[in-house]
Amino acid sequence: xSENLIEFNNISKFFGKVIALKDVTMKLKKxxxxxxxxxxxxxxxxxxxxxxxxxxxDEGEIVIEGxxxxxxxxxxxLDMGIGTVYQDLALVPLMSVTRNFFMGREPLKGLPFxxxxxxxKANQIAAERMGQIGIDVRDPSQAVGTMSGGERQxxxxxxxxxxxxxxxxxxxxxxxxxVHQASMVLKYVVKAASEGLAVILITHNVHHAYPVGNSFxxxxxxxxxxxxxxxxxxxEELLGMMAGGExxxxxxxxxxxxxxxxx
Amino acid sequence: xxxxAKSIVxxxxxxxxxxxxxxxxxxxxxxxxxxxxxxxxILVFIFFGIVAGDTGMFSxxxxxxxxxxxxxxGIIAIAAxxxxxxxxxxxxxxxxIGFAGICIAIPAIYWGWPLWVSIIFAFAxxxxxxxxxxxxxxxxxxxxFIVTLAMLFILRGATLAITxxxxxxxxxxxxxxxxxxDPIAWMFATDTFKWLFTWLGSMNLIALRTDGTPLATGIPxxxxxxxxxxxxxxxxxxxxxYGNWIxxxxxxxNGATNVGVPVGRVKISLFIGTAVAATIFATIQVLDAGSxxxxxxxxxxxxxxxxxxxxxxxxxxxxxxxxxxxFGALIFGTVSMGIFYTDVDTxxxxxxLGAMMLIAVVFNNFIRKRVTESK
Numbered sequence: 001x002s003e004n005l006i007e008f009n010n011i012s013k014f015f016g017k018v019i020a021l022k023d024v025t026m027k028l029k030k031x032x033x034x035x036x037x038x039x040x041x042x043x044x045x046x047x048x049x050x051x052x053x054x055x056x057x058d059e060g061e062i063v064i065e066g067x068x069x070x071x072x073x074x075x076x077x078l079d080m081g082i083g084t085v086y087q088d089l090a091l092v093p094l095m096s097v098t099r100n101f102f103m104g105r106e107p108l109k110g111l112p113f114x115x116x117x118x119x120x121k122a123n124q125i126a127a128e129r130m131g132q133i134g135i136d137v138r139d140p141s142q143a144v145g146t147m148s149g150g151e152r153q154x155x156x157x158x159x160x161x162x163x164x165x166x167x168x169x170x171x172x173x174x175x176x177x178x179v180h181q182a183s184m185v186l187k188y189v190v191k192a193a194s195e196g197l198a199v200i201l202i203t204h205n206v207h208h209a210y211p212v213g214n215s216f217x218x219x220x221x222x223x224x225x226x227x228x229x230x231x232x233x234x235x236e237e238l239l240g241m242m243a244g245g246e247x248x249x250x251x252x253x254x255x256x257x258x259x260x261x262x263x
Numbered sequence: 264x265x266x267x268a269k270s271i272v273x274x275x276x277x278x279x280x281x282x283x284x285x286x287x288x289x290x291x292x293x294x295x296x297x298x299x300x301x302x303x304x305i306l307v308f309i310f311f312g313i314v315a316g317d318t319g320m321f322s323x324x325x326x327x328x329x330x331x332x333x334x335x336x337g338i339i340a341i342a343a344x345x346x347x348x349x350x351x352x353x354x355x356x357x358x359x360i361g362f363a364g365i366c367i368a369i370p371a372i373y374w375g376w377p378l379w380v381s382i383i384f385a386f387a388x389x390x391x392x393x394x395x396x397x398x399x400x401x402x403x404x405x406x407x408f409i410v411t412l413a414m415l416f417i418l419r420g421a422t423l424a425i426t427x428x429x430x431x432x433x434x435x436x437x438x439x440x441x442x443x444x445d446p447i448a449w450m451f452a453t454d455t456f457k458w459l460f461t462w463l464g465s466m467n468l469i470a471l472r473t474d475g476t477p478l479a480t481g482i483p484x485x486x487x488x489x490x491x492x493x494x495x496x497x498x499x500x501x502x503x504x505y506g507n508w509i510x511x512x513x514x515x516x517n518g519a520t521n522v523g524v525p526v527g528r529v530k531i532s533l534f535i536g537t538a539v540a541a542t543i544f545a546t547i548q549v550l551d552a553g554s555x556x557x558x559x560x561x562x563x564x565x566x567x568x569x570x571x572x573x574x575x576x577x578x579x580x581x582x583x584x585x586x587x588x589x590f591g592a593l594i595f596g597t598v599s600m601g602i603f604y605t606d607v608d609t610x611x612x613x614x615x616l617g618a619m620m621l622i623a624v625v626f627n628n629f630i631r632k633r634v635t636e637s638k
Contacts, residue, residue, distance in 0.1 A: 088517065088518060093514070094510070103522050104522040104523035117503050
């Protein structure tokens with residue numbers, strides 16, 4: 001058995017003439033956090049959807065725990081332990097914490113042909129799981145709408161883990177959050193990794209990614225610019241590597257120019 | 264439960280002072296969708312208790328009268344509420360009532376089918392219509408408002424055209440004689456607890472006719488169906504997996520789909536539910552009147568939606584309760600009958616209905632803000 005939990009070998013994905021991904025390779029071990037960086041249009045979304053089983057790669061192979069795997073549907077990916085938390089989180093604000101936690105996978109009790117939703121057990125598990133993250137849900141029947149953005153993100157991650165994720169795929173988990181909320185989510189991500197999960201953190205925010213990541217893969221225009229270990233690369237180098245880096249350099253020059261003219 | 268969670272739970276139950284706990288209980292109550300309707304119903308009863316308390320409105324006969332009207336509306340309002348929670352509307356409920364009526368009457372009177380076969384036929388047609396509504400909405404992605412508005416016209420027109428084609432008229436009378444000894448019709452046509460009313464009459468506790476039998480003869484079938492529907496719908500919403508799927512489908516279709524809720528199937532089943540509820544309504548009314556009328560149920564869909572809204576359902580889906588809709592129907596039924604016992608001109612009923620709905624929508628909006636934005 002390979003020591004990598006999941007491998008993406010030379011994955012390519014085409015939409016008609018458009019090359020969305022070309023020869024992307026990534027490898028993750030248990031307990032590793034890999035940050036997938038890239039500007040808008042770099043192919044991050046396509047890569048996530050390929051991981052989640054929404055798209056099938058046109059070239060290359062996905063290897064999970066040493067076995068070559070093909071996902072025919074999102075459910076296949078879930079069954080293989082790929083837990084994807086999309087940006088919209090798939091949470092319903094008007095529904096309770098418990099009802100969201102178990103949405104679509106409600107625990108049942110009762111007679112074989114008259115099973116009912118075991119709401120007591122569900123409440124108990126939801127409160128317990130949220131408690132482990134340090135979120136004290138005063139009442140698991142409170143609506144998710146009353147929770148903060150960071151708490152919601154943690155709820156969605158916690159749900160993915162509870163339902164058997166071995167590889168967590170997080171799509172921009174901190175993009176809509178303030179500093180405090182973002183650090184709460186990132187702390188939880190580190191904790192999840194320390195408990196043996198592999199985490200793929202997709203973001204365009206190097207400042208959020210750098211402190212928590214073990215390795216960094218930079219995507220640019222559908223191609224991987226390589227995977228780097230933390231010790232081999234600095235925050236500034238990473239930033240420079242993303243398309244945004246060049247742009248920012250240019251912006252800086254332009255601003256200096258403007259200042260010079262104004263003065 | 265892990266020790267950690269235990270400590271959290273115990274902290275929660277023991278650590279807080281009583282005052283805080285009471286506030287949270289009040290908050291909990293305030294956040295219930297049916298609060299407005301229950302409060303409204305209490306106000307309505309207080310009002311009529313003062314204005315019409317001595318008029319016989321609250322005698323056994325009067326009470327059963329307004330309960331019957333409320334119950335009929337309630338049966339369709341509960342189904343409409345469940346569909347609204349699931350994120351859709353059904354404007355074809357009223358037309359379905361008329362259609363179901365002739366689906367019972369024409370086979371029974373003109374084709375010589377046994378009454379029970381005709382009733383089953385009507386329910387089968389309801390399932391078909393509901394399925395068709397549902398599949399159209401789910402497959403086309405069009406707003407259910409438009410799809411079922413089309414169905415409102417199609418069904419009403421077909422009802423009228425078919426009835427006139429077969430019978431040459433717009434009414435089909437003569438059903439009353441068929442009810443006796445029918446294996447199914449009694450479920451929609453029998454007053455229950457007659458012994459109780461006979462006993463109450465014999466004790467001179469309720470009003471009697473000149474021949475000594477009580478004026479109110481028993482609980483009408485509509486009320487039994489209404490209570491059963493309320494309990495059944497509440498059980499589904501609160502206690503089953505399917506109930507959670509209804510809330511999820513209406514609350515966020517994409518999110519629900521992403522976590523594996525079969526949103527399409529849930530919605531189709533809810534459309535079948537409204538059509539079947541309309542058919543229950545129709546069967547009770549047709550057997551009670553002994554005739555089917557092509558215009559029966561006209562505008563009932565709007566009353567049903569109004570009752571659901573007063574009962575706390577959000578127009579945007581994902582929130583509401585069956586008990587709320589039941590109380591919404593009770594308010595409308597009570598006022599529509601109670602207004603006869605007051606000096607108020609009955610023309611004002613619709614003004615009341617509209618005003619009640621407006622207040623309810625404003626109130627619901629406020630509640631939703633509380634629920635979703637309290638942080």
